[in-house]
Amino acid sequence: MKKIFTVACALSVILSTTSCATIFTGSKDSITFNTKPEGAKVIFQGVEKCVTPCTTEFQRTLGKRTVEIKKDGFESKEVKLEKNFNAVTLVNLIFGGIIGFGIDLGTGAFLKYDPKTYTVELKQN
Template sequence: MAVALSGCATVMNGTKVDYSSDTKPGGATVTFTDGSQCTTPCTLEFKRKNDQRADITLPGYKPTYVLIQSKLGGGSFGNILLGGGIGAVVDGTNGASNRLYPRPLIVQLAPEGSDQEPMLLDKNGKVVMPVRQHNDSVRVDVAKSIGADLAGLNRSGQVSGSPAQ
C-alpha cells in the first residue's frame, strides 16, 4: 500500500501550479525571480517548491515587491499517516506537496507621493495586510532559497532599506 501511495501529491497536484497575479489598478508589470514577467492581471506557471520574489511596477505608483513563500501543504502528512514514507520523500523532494503563499497575488498599489503603503488583498478584494508586514513575516525563510539581497536582508540579517519592504 505504501508503494501505491508513494508520491500521492505528485500524482494529485503535479509539481507546478498556475499562479495568478493582479494589482489594483491593473496594468502593472510583475517580474519574478525566475525571470518571467507579465502585465496584470496575468497567470504564469511556477514550480511549487520554489520561493519567488515578485517586483511590481506601474507608472504613478510606488514600486514594491512581494516575497512568495513555498510552504509545506497537507499532502505530506497524509503520506506519513498512511505509511507512505516513500511518498513523503518523493513529494518533499519535488515540491508537489508545497503551496505558494500568497496565492493568488493581489496587491493594492500605493500612489507616488502619498503616505499610503502597498497592501495585500485576498481573492475577494479585502485587505489582508500591508505588503511590508507580509514580507517581514516570511523574509528570513525565503532568503534561504532566493538569497538575502533579494529577500531584503543586509549582511547582518537586518531588513535592508529597499523600497516598499
C-alpha cells in the same frame, strides 16, 4: 492464492513508494495577480512572467519566492508568495511511504502556495 498474494505485494510496494502530493496536486501552482492600476509587470528572478491582471504558474519549492510588481510612473512593490502545508502529503506517512514523502519534499509538493490571488495597490511616484 499465489496470484492474490503477488497482486497484494505489488499493490503494497506501489502504495508505499508513491508521492501522493506530487501525483494528486502536482508540483506547480497557478497564482493570480491584480494591481490597482492594471497593466503592471509581474517579475520573478529578473524575468517578466505576465502583465496584470494575469495568472501564471510557479514551481513549488522549499525556498522563499518573491515577485516584483512594476509599472512606469509607480513605485515598485515586492510580494512574498506565502506557502502552507499540503495535507495530501500525509497520505504518504499514513501508508508508510517514506520514499514517496521524500519525493514530495524534493519536488516541493508537500507545500502549496496560499493564497492563490494577490491584489497590489501601486502608489504613483
